[in-house]
Amino acid sequence: HQHAISCIMLTGLPILAFAALLGYMLSTPPTSVSPPNVPSASPLSDVPPWPIFRIAVRLNDMLRSTAEVTTMPKIRALDSGTAGFHAHVTHIRTKNDVFDAVHEAPLTCAQAAEKLELHEPFLCRLMEAGTTLGMLSKSDDKFGTTAVSALLVRNVEGSLKSFIEMINNPYFQPAWDALATGNALRTGVSGFESAYGETHWHYMAARPELEAEFNRAMTSFTAAAASSILSSYPFPPHGRICDVGGSEGGTLKLLLHHYPNASGVVFDRPTVIPETAAFLALAGLSNRAEGIGGDFLTPDLPSELSSCDVFLLKHIIHDWDDSSSITILKNIKDIAKPGARLAVVEHVLGVSGVGMERAKTMLDMQMMAAMKGGAKERAVHEFEALFAAAGISAPVNVVMMRDILSVVEAVLVS
Secondary structure, three states: OHHHHHHHHHHHHHHHHHHHHHHHHHOOOOOOOOOOOOOOOOHHHHOOOHHHHHHHHHHHHHHHHHHHHOOOHHHHHHHHHOHHHHHHHHHHHHHOOHHHHHHOOOEOHHHHHHHHOOOHHHHHHHHHHHHHOOOEEEEOOEEEEOOOHHHHOOOOOOOOHHHHHHHOOHHHHHHHHHHHOOHHHHHOOOHHHHHHOOOHHHHHHOOHHHHHHHHHHHHHOHHHHHHHHHHHOOOOOOOEEEEEOOOOOHHHHHHHHHOOOOEEEEEEOOOOHHHHHHHHHHOOOOOOEEEEEOOOOOOOOOHHHHHOOEEEEEOOHHHOOHHHHHHHHHHHHHHOOOOOEEEEEEOOEOOOOHHHHHHHHHHHHHHHHHOOOOOOOOEHHHHHHHHHHOOOOOOOEEEEOOOOOEEEEEEOOO
């Protein structure tokens, strides 16, 4: 009798799970946004409908949890302790153009070794390892890219190759070592500052090749992040958009292509602005967009910013400690006209599913290792505290997106 009840319960579990998922999928989703113009090459096509996104996230969390509780603790400990190997081998294959070599047509490892002029036995082992991680496919002894590794090919839409190269650059390793030895943990100084005696920004400014690599990495993030922003956050059709820390201008370019009657400004370090100007000119936006150099940590920002209707800060605040973040926000508030909007796009903690939250905490560890001491990912209440300390009194609104990112928004009132 008890066995029969157990069988009935087990049989019913998939039905209950499906019913729960269906109810979640059909519940009222956040609002979607349709920009005035959608170019033929728009990345908006990559954004899934809200119901599909929500069900995929929930299923992923359920399956991940199931895999974890059914994995032996010893195996989980080994996986956790060797996870860095995954990053290393992915970086090696990316840096040496292995994915590029097999993207257009599958190759044997011998053919790839000849094409790339690499040591065949080592390359074959790296490529075999790639199949176990889902980074390479293999059929008839020939290797090809998967949906994941196709994103690590240079010059393809949505490529993350530049980001992988930057985040795994060996000069970051001493920053992690400083955390491991306890120096940073004892002092509260970031791993990078402990290792090098200066912030990442100062170190990079003295090395143009690293600054260029960093800018390429930020640009590689642009299409995916911008498509999520475009599909979830509305901009004034005839307004002026100020992308603070917008690097070369990749995000602003996509925004203006979708808002053909809007104009914009990229505000960034003076050393970046020549690249910004060239990028915007190449995009045919010189008549609607400009780059302005300056320092958002100093008061009296350039007067050109006073005409902006939206101040967009994407992946900016998490690079700074609370005191610096408050200074940045206050300086923007002081230059902004009444009614302008502040839109901070970050990995907001505590608002997503389990899988996304885990990724955010790992990014938070990267902030602790590599950026200025106190730089971190933040929860909603921490953003509210920063905004209030900067004198921003309007209510804080969180806009969810079909992404690991969210928008923290407030209206700036003088």
